[in-house]
Amino acid sequence: QLVSALHNLTRHVVYRGLTRAEDILSLFPENFHQNLKNLLTKIILENISAWRNEAQASQISLPRLLDMDWRVDIKTSSDSISRMAVPTCLLQLKIQEDVALCGNSPVVSALTVELSKETLDTMLEGLGRIRDQLSAVANK
């Protein structure tokens, strides 16, 4: 019962985003032991940002990008043309499935995608537009 009560307290603090000692102190009932109240508040305050970050990290979300690697190949021959020199890009994305679903053993998958030069140019155009939109939002 004690643990559950503590848990509820901390969850409430994190949820509300309380960062000031007074706000936390005001949660305790009137006749609560003074020193205990201060001690608990102090401990909670110390941990609050770590707890918030963890809560954010384990939010439900779409699969998240963990890492990416790339390499450029030159295709020299194929069954339809025996001699050519066509550069192409291989992109490997490491993706972690929804953290909230996986708990402590997240599923990480690697997806390898091939892009031609044209596709890459179009993609960069799109990414550039995202960047412009982002800075427009940031400057508002």
Added chain:
Amino acid sequence: MLRLRRAPAPGPGGAGGAAAAAMGLLNFTRDPVPEAVSGDMHNLNQLSAQQFSALTEILFRFLIEPKEQVERFLTQLSDFATMNKISLGPLKNIVKSILLVPNGALKRNLSSEQVRADFIALGLSEEKASYFAEQWKVNSPTLTRLAVGQTLMINQLVDMEWKFGVTAGSSELEKVGSIFLQLKLVIKKGSQMENVYIELTLPQFYSFLHEMERVKTSLESFS
């Protein structure tokens, strides 16, 4: 023994081509040519210049867009057969034989001289061989580009969509206010499309953009 693939090409194609033809070696293939081909070439020679040029046009139009237009190609062939009072069966065989040459030529990047020489070696008249070779020269850039485009690609990225926004709150945090970026990648796996959804944080997005720009520089240095 040295194949005469690049016959004395700089010189007038005629001399080199004729030498290759005389030796019975063909530019467009190393394998022996099926028996039927010389008979088909003989039949081709019977066509008038006009008929031959109409047939050539149908063939090249097919080559330029083969995948979608097989139906149209077959229709055009049967129209041609009816119009010129040729039976469709033999015409199809003739067409099959003719197509051997451009297919091999495309694969080996042959010049129009070599194509002409091959047709002459197979028994086609000089006039018709030259005409076909001319058409080959005109169409080969498009055909080459098509062939390169058909090269095998693994998990080709076909399309990308995105949206970004702000996470307002969650069941654990009442007010959040963090920016997320969601990408939808459409990938061609074999013959099917697959959608992949990924979420990125802002710093991840910027480093992704940076890496992609490095890839572009790398690709450009190789083109």
